[in-house]
Amino acid sequence: MKQKMKKNSYGVVGKIYCSLIYAFLFLPIVVIVVNSFNATTSKPYLSWKGFTFDWYLKLFENEELLQSFQNTMIIAVCTTIMATIVGTLAAVGMYKYKFRGKSTIDALLYIPVVIPEIVLGISLLTLFAKISIPRGMFSLILAHTTFSIPYVIFNIRARLSRYDNSIEEASMDLGANRLKTFFNITLPVLAPGIAGGALLAFTLSIDDVIVSYFTNGQTMTLPLKVMESIKSGVSPDVNALSVLILIGTALLVVLTQSGILKGKKNM
Amino acid sequence: MSGDKKVIVEIKNINKFYGSTNQVVKDLNLEIYEGEFLTLLGPSGCGKTTTLRMIAGFEEPTSGSILIEGQNIENKEPFERNINTVFQSYALFPHMTIYDNIAYGLKMKKAKKDVIRTRVMEMLELVQLGGFEKRYPSQLSGGQKQRVAIARALINQPRVLLLDEPLGALDLKLRKQMQLELKRLQRKLNITFIYVTHDQEEALSMSDRIAILYNGVLEQVAQPWEIYEKPATKFVATFIGETNLFEGYVSEIKDNEVTAVIESGIIQGEGDTFELNEMIAVSVRPERMKYSLSPVEGFHLEGVVKEQVYVGSILKTIVMIGNGNEIRIERLAGESLPAEGTVYLYWESKDAKLIHTADHVFYQAIENIQMGREEPV
Ligand SMILES: Nc1ncnc2c1ncn2[C@@H]1O[C@H](COP(=O)(O)OP(=O)(O)OP(=O)(O)O)[C@@H](O)[C@H]1O
Numbered sequence: 001m002k003q004k005m006k007k008n009s010y011g012v013v014g015k016i017y018c019s020l021i022y023a024f025l026f027l028p029i030v031v032i033v034v035n036s037f038n039a040t041t042s043k044p045y046l047s048w049k050g051f052t053f054d055w056y057l058k059l060f061e062n063e064e065l066l067q068s069f070q071n072t073m074i075i076a077v078c079t080t081i082m083a084t085i086v087g088t089l090a091a092v093g094m095y096k097y098k099f100r101g102k103s104t105i106d107a108l109l110y111i112p113v114v115i116p117e118i119v120l121g122i123s124l125l126t127l128f129a130k131i132s133i134p135r136g137m138f139s140l141i142l143a144h145t146t147f148s149i150p151y152v153i154f155n156i157r158a159r160l161s162r163y164d165n166s167i168e169e170a171s172m173d174l175g176a177n178r179l180k181t182f183f184n185i186t187l188p189v190l191a192p193g194i195a196g197g198a199l200l201a202f203t204l205s206i207d208d209v210i211v212s213y214f215t216n217g218q219t220m221t222l223p224l225k226v227m228e229s230i231k232s233g234v235s236p237d238v239n240a241l242s243v244l245i246l247i248g249t250a251l252l253v254v255l256t257q258s259g260i261l262k263g264k265k266n267m
Numbered sequence: 268m269s270g271d272k273k274v275i276v277e278i279k280n281i282n283k284f285y286g287s288t289n290q291v292v293k294d295l296n297l298e299i300y301e302g303e304f305l306t307l308l309g310p311s312g313c314g315k316t317t318t319l320r321m322i323a324g325f326e327e328p329t330s331g332s333i334l335i336e337g338q339n340i341e342n343k344e345p346f347e348r349n350i351n352t353v354f355q356s357y358a359l360f361p362h363m364t365i366y367d368n369i370a371y372g373l374k375m376k377k378a379k380k381d382v383i384r385t386r387v388m389e390m391l392e393l394v395q396l397g398g399f400e401k402r403y404p405s406q407l408s409g410g411q412k413q414r415v416a417i418a419r420a421l422i423n424q425p426r427v428l429l430l431d432e433p434l435g436a437l438d439l440k441l442r443k444q445m446q447l448e449l450k451r452l453q454r455k456l457n458i459t460f461i462y463v464t465h466d467q468e469e470a471l472s473m474s475d476r477i478a479i480l481y482n483g484v485l486e487q488v489a490q491p492w493e494i495y496e497k498p499a500t501k502f503v504a505t506f507i508g509e510t511n512l513f514e515g516y517v518s519e520i521k522d523n524e525v526t527a528v529i530e531s532g533i534i535q536g537e538g539d540t541f542e543l544n545e546m547i548a549v550s551v552r553p554e555r556m557k558y559s560l561s562p563v564e565g566f567h568l569e570g571v572v573k574e575q576v577y578v579g580s581i582l583k584t585i586v587m588i589g590n591g592n593e594i595r596i597e598r599l600a601g602e603s604l605p606a607e608g609t610v611y612l613y614w615e616s617k618d619a620k621l622i623h624t625a626d627h628v629f630y631q632a633i634e635n636i637q638m639g640r641e642e643p644v
């Protein structure tokens with residue numbers, strides 16, 4: 001009986017604690033979502049003046065914002081593809097083959113991850129200027145690919161650390177040649193790691209501000225555009241945009257989570 | 268035993284180097300017969316896995332050849348050899364169900380769906396895993412995974428099955444049970460098993476023949492009882508079971524009774540391929556060692572009881588003889604043995620196994636010559 005009471009009081013405290021944490025995490029999001037439907041028209045757009053969809057409509061009339069969104073998407077997709085291919089091959093190669101200086105190369109991989117982004121931004125800018133790569137879409141893709149590759153490698157490597165080489169031998173032993181073994185065994189087993197790496201590269205690219213700021217030239221990405229527009233208070237159309245992105249990400253997360261869960265069951 | 272059986276795997280003069288100096292298999296010759304259970308036994312690092320991998324095709328011999336059913340398989344990739352392997356780590360495909368794991372070999376052969384279905388179900392039945400086909404490897408216990416690995420390797424009906432310490436990761440009880448099951452399977456399917464283990468008990472109880480490897484050299488190939496009763500080399504004598512080893516030279520031969528002089532006296536044993544003055548080793552198992560409290564007629568070694576230990580049903584006694592060597596005696600507990608004092612050790616000639624060690628002397632002689640010393644004796 002006593003035991004039960006104790007448990008219950010723990011339960012209540014636990015519930016309050018949890019609620020606080022979730023309130024802390026989700027309150028800002030709630031504010032954004034609510035404000036994106038706020039009918040106010042005077043700065044700083046904070047007092048509630050009734051419900052409206054106007055900001056969403058306005059959003060789709062804002063050519064510049066839409067253009068920057070398109071740029072961001074193109075850059076993110078290209079970055080994801082490049083970083084994933086390069087990263088996967090590098091990770092598998094570094095796992096399978098022994099070569100001189102391997103441990104040094106391993107260690108060097110952490111540098112792009114740990115150096116401050118601002119340093120990376122400046123050095124990329126200098127480099128692009130030196131070798132005369134015009135600043136724009138292309139330089140942005142290169143820059144984003146640069147900082148994404150290590151993350152892709154780390155992600156796949158985490159998977160490889162539990163990878164048992166003998167399953168490839170088992171596959172060949174059972175009559176599959178090397179190509180079939182790669183597609184039947186190696187790739188599917190590494191797939192969750194590759195997908196995770198790709199997703200990471202995609203998100204890193206989408207919301208990058210600092211490196212993009214140095215390397216964009218005239219090309220505007222969405223984060224840069226948002227930064228620019230909030231100089232005069234957060235206008236509700238940016239809120240609306242945030243809500244749309246929020247929904248997009250949530251969908252992506254739900255999709256990949258269910259995919260990963262499905263995959264995890266048999267790993 | 269060898270005369271009437273068909274050879275299925277023939278290993279001819281195989282040498283294997285890793286790098287330019289590290290030789291792990293040395294001039295290996297071995298014939299394996301159809302339907303037999305042959306075990307490669309030896310201490311860790313002696314080259315068992317390497318030998319198996321050369322047969323499977325994952326490793327290339329530096330020199331020599333391997334013939335399967337009379338055919339040289341040198342240029343055949345692993346996926347072109349009609350041999351399958353059960354890996355020590357199971358190596359099940361984690362992203363496939365048990366069904367797909369077992370079906371893999373047949374799928375690669377492009378067998379028809381319904382054929383695959385029947386065969387997989389047969390294999391599941393064979394390894395007593397009916398009803399597990401929808402599970403994933405991560406949802407099985409160690410013993411169950413092992414059985415899936417065996418079913419998967421057997422589905423293509425290989426002529427030869429290679430097993431690399433397949434029971435190494437299982438606990439003792441499960442291992443004993445799986446040993447029996449494996450043996451039953453092998454008899455039932457009449458497939459040649461080449462089995463790797465470093466567990467001598469496992470080897471002795473399961474094999475038709477045992478091949479003992481030491482430092483990449485094949486020391487002896489024989490039936491289990493022969494390996495135990497008639498070890499061909501000093502290494503085999505000491506590696507299989509416990510034994511007392513004496514080294515000396517032949518001083519007298521009468522019929523097949525050989526007398527040898529060793530450091531601490533004169534001893535006798537039986538053998539018929541020995542020559543006068545030849546260097547030999549004499550192996551006497553602890554359970555065959557006899558003792559007396561007073562000097563016996565014929566040969567004996569005098570010693571002092573040093574220690575006595577009960578190991579369950581067995582009483583182990585250690586006696587120190589003249590040159591400081593320790594001799595082990597084993598008796599069923601209950602039989603009394605003096606716990607201290609002087610004893611006289613002897614044995615029946617037929618219980619002592621004589622081993623040629625001339626080779627070793629020979630090698631030593633060569634070594635000495637190479638090092639610029641004079642040839643001994
Ligand atoms: N790929 C390799 N490169 C270099 N040396 C190797 C390689 N594989 C094995 N060796 C060496 O070859 C020797 C024999 O190895 P092997 O794996 O055949 O031993 P084993 O008899 O199977 O031992 P265990 O009972 O421990 O499995 C060992 O000394 C090992 O270090």
Ligand SMILES: [Mg+2]
Nearest residue numbers: 315316317431
């Ligand atoms: Mg091994």
